[in-house]
Amino acid sequence: MSAPTTVPPPRTAEPPRPPGRSLISRVLGRPEVGAVAAAVAIFIFFFAIAPVFRTPPAFSTVLYASSTIGIVAVGVCLLMIGGEFDLSSGVSVVTSALTAAMVSFQLSLNIWVGVVVSLIVALGIGFFNGYMVCRTGIPSFLITLSSFFMLRGINLGVTKAVTGTVATPNVSELDGFATGKAIFASDIDLGFINIKITVLWWLLFTAIATWILLRTRVGNWIFAAGGNAASARAVGVPVSKVKIGLFMGVAFVAWFYGMHLMFSFSSVQSGLGIGNEFIYIIAVVVGGALLTGGYGSALGAAVGAFIFGMTTQGIVFAGFDPNWFFTFLGAMLLLAVLVNLYVKNYSLTRK
Amino acid sequence: MTSTRRFLRGAAAVAALLTATTALTACSSKGGAQSQDAAGGGKRLTVAMVTHEQPGDTFWDKIRAGAQDAARDHNVDLKYSNNENGPEQATLVQNAIDSKVDGLAVTLSNADAVIPVVKKAVEARIPVVVFNQGIDQYAQAGAKMYFGSDEDLAGQTVGKRIASDGGGKALCVIQAQGSVALEARCAGVKKTFPNTENIYVNGADKPAEQASIGGKLQQDPAITHVVTLGAGDAMAALNAETDSGSKAKVVTFDLNPDAAKAIKDGKIGFSVDQQPYVQGYMAVTALWLNLTNGNDLGGGKPVLTGPSFVDATNIDQILPYTSNNKR
Numbered sequence: 130m131s132a133p134t135t136v137p138p139p140r141t142a143e144p145p146r147p148p149g150r151s152l153i154s155r156v157l158g159r160p161e162v163g164a165v166a167a168a169v170a171i172f173i174f175f176f177a178i179a180p181v182f183r184t185p186p187a188f189s190t191v192l193y194a195s196s197t198i199g200i201v202a203v204g205v206c207l208l209m210i211g212g213e214f215d216l217s218s219g220v221s222v223v224t225s226a227l228t229a230a231m232v233s234f235q236l237s238l239n240i241w242v243g244v245v246v247s248l249i250v251a252l253g254i255g256f257f258n259g260y261m262v263c264r265t266g267i268p269s270f271l272i273t274l275s276s277f278f279m280l281r282g283i284n285l286g287v288t289k290a291v292t293g294t295v296a297t298p299n300v301s302e303l304d305g306f307a308t309g310k311a312i313f314a315s316d317i318d319l320g321f322i323n324i325k326i327t328v329l330w331w332l333l334f335t336a337i338a339t340w341i342l343l344r345t346r347v348g349n350w351i352f353a354a355g356g357n358a359a360s361a362r363a364v365g366v367p368v369s370k371v372k373i374g375l376f377m378g379v380a381f382v383a384w385f386y387g388m389h390l391m392f393s394f395s396s397v398q399s400g401l402g403i404g405n406e407f408i409y410i411i412a413v414v415v416g417g418a419l420l421t422g423g424y425g426s427a428l429g430a431a432v433g434a435f436i437f438g439m440t441t442q443g444i445v446f447a448g449f450d451p452n453w454f455f456t457f458l459g460a461m462l463l464l465a466v467l468v469n470l471y472v473k474n475y476s477l478t479r480k
Numbered sequence: 481m482t483s484t485r486r487f488l489r490g491a492a493a494v495a496a497l498l499t500a501t502t503a504l505t506a507c508s509s510k511g512g513a514q515s516q517d518a519a520g521g522g523k524r525l526t527v528a529m530v531t532h533e534q535p536g537d538t539f540w541d542k543i544r545a546g547a548q549d550a551a552r553d554h555n556v557d558l559k560y561s562n563n564e565n566g567p568e569q570a571t572l573v574q575n576a577i578d579s580k581v582d583g584l585a586v587t588l589s590n591a592d593a594v595i596p597v598v599k600k601a602v603e604a605r606i607p608v609v610v611f612n613q614g615i616d617q618y619a620q621a622g623a624k625m626y627f628g629s630d631e632d633l634a635g636q637t638v639g640k641r642i643a644s645d646g647g648g649k650a651l652c653v654i655q656a657q658g659s660v661a662l663e664a665r666c667a668g669v670k671k672t673f674p675n676t677e678n679i680y681v682n683g684a685d686k687p688a689e690q691a692s693i694g695g696k697l698q699q700d701p702a703i704t705h706v707v708t709l710g711a712g713d714a715m716a717a718l719n720a721e722t723d724s725g726s727k728a729k730v731v732t733f734d735l736n737p738d739a740a741k742a743i744k745d746g747k748i749g750f751s752v753d754q755q756p757y758v759q760g761y762m763a764v765t766a767l768w769l770n771l772t773n774g775n776d777l778g779g780g781k782p783v784l785t786g787p788s789f790v791d792a793t794n795i796d797q798i799l800p801y802t803s804n805n806k807r
Binding site: 181184186190194197285294295299390393395398400401442445446448450451452454455 | 559565567571574590592656
């Protein structure tokens with residue numbers, strides 16, 4: 130369709146900086162710096178008031194809670210920088226897990242068959258979302274809202290029809306479960322602290338996403354597509370391909386977390402995941418990304434997830450009344466966003 | 481520019497204020513515990529209660545009322561936390577283990593998700609009591625005791641009663657999709673009263689729930705009994721009957737003041753109560769007995785808190801208790 134386009138020469142990293150700009154200025158110019166400041170503040174807060182929070186097992190629990198948000202938030206972050214939303218990310222996690230569990234159990238197959246089939250299904254959902262958005266031009270909010278409702282119904286309807294109950298059978302007896310558990314849901318003993326493998330995957334995905342955004346041409350395309358799709362298209366960025374790819378990226382991380390759910394808990398309840406899509410979006414926004422697209426950082430999304438995990442667990446460690454849980458959570462998030470704003474403006478006005 | 485600055489300064493002040501307020505709240509609660517400690521004397525036990533409560537539910541408020549009363553009676557420090565999703569609830573149990581609590585009371589609504597971490601608590605020599613849900617799994621999780629209702633048995637008693645009532649067709653209203661316990665109740669009803677149909681409604685949205693039940697009653701006039709699985713849902717069903725002009729009898733699981741009054745007025749046939757206050761009270765009390773006196777209850781079998789019938793014959797005695805959040 131489109132004529133061979135002139136691709137701008139691959140730029141390395143960020144544009145050259147004016148000479149004499151100090152290291153501090155450069156650090157303060159990053160999108161995630163406000164989130165880091167907020168994370169430090171919240172960490173000190175809980176460290177001071179909750180003695181249990183200072184112990185290594187507690188920190189491991191905080192990291193685990195953060196990683197379960199952060200893994201999906203990485204994909205959502207790239208998508209949001211690319212200027213789109215995905216409201217189906219929370220339920221597609223569960224769709225993936227249900228697919229893998231039911232396919233392998235009902236057909237008595239090696240569980241890895243289910244894992245692969247569910248990856249294909251997940252990528253298909255991502256492709257569907259992306260294709261519909263790019264093809265129709267309807268806002269992704271509406272397209273993925275429809276996917277969200279459809280998947281929510283499919284999760285329950287298919288599970289009930291296939292298994293007769295609302296949860297999948299226990300799949301831990303199937304062949305290949307042990308290797309899957311080692312990859313997706315094992316514990317790693319580091320001597321002083323025992324962490325879940327999801328924490329490592331979370332860090333790895335964040336590192337890969339950061340590398341893509343800052344060091345590759347695709348990264349530039351993502352920023353361009355989210356900043357101004359028309360101009361990006363005009364300079365030859367394959368906007369539709371980038372966006373479809375980003376939706377499939379979200380589908381991939383959702384699938385990955387779905388596999389963690391299945392291997393960690395052996396059976397999957399069909400009603401899970403609803404509402405989590407907003408938690409991923411919140412983590413990304415707290416991490417400094419703009420809701421309008423074109424600006425953000427994968428590292429910021431990781432910090433946002435860490436703030437969320439730290440706050441949800443810290444409130445319990447501190448023994449606050451759970452009736453007030455969401456009030457504390459809201460106050461903490463507001464605090465994070467305010468600190469974020471303050472630091473960002475400080476860094477912009479700083480000469 | 482200056483206005484932005486001013487706004488920012490304001491924002492920073494708000495942030496500081498928030499931190500200070502939260503910090504103050506934390507300090508005073510700590511002080512309270514310490515002063516009570518001094519008054520009671522001896523070591524104050526800490527019990528964590530981790531449930532799958534959806535926040536703001538009247539049923540769970542009674543469980544918590546029971547747990548809090550028991551904690552006060554036995555000078556136990558109760559740490560309550562909840563999340564309706566299995567994986568998150570499992571993390572909260574891990575949180576309790578990290579906090580080195582003396583005892584753990586937990587619900588197993590999402591048994592597969594929560595059991596592995598409950599086993600960890602048992603390994604860490606924390607005595608565990610399962611309550612409310614998990615009658616078939618509590619022993620497998622390594623818990624010593626179970627307090628709760630047998631959902632299947634409760635459903636069967638309802639079905640029997642509808643049959644003896646001369647019912648023609650029952651509608652079983654499930655107010656939350658995907659709950660194993662609610663499904664078990666309706667399955668139990670169907671066992672003893674086979675002509676039972678399930679309908680799924682959105683219990684979090686009462687007007688929508690009322691409309692769904694009303695629509696079903698209009699569509700199928702053969703229905704003689706409506707079985708609701710929660711007291712609030714029974715009220716929605718009553719309203720739906722008024723709207724649709726149906727004469728079907730409403731019977732329900734669980735109680736609240738409105739439902740109790742409706743039983744008194746003869747609008748609701750009967751309620752099978754699983755006595756949530758008792759579940760919360762006994763979970764904490766049993767842990768306290770175990771920790772201070774080495775006791776266990778039930779002789780290795782589940783201790784049933786239900787089904788307990790509430791109908792015209794005993795409502796006069798029970799009605800007063802419903803208004804102070806105990807029934």
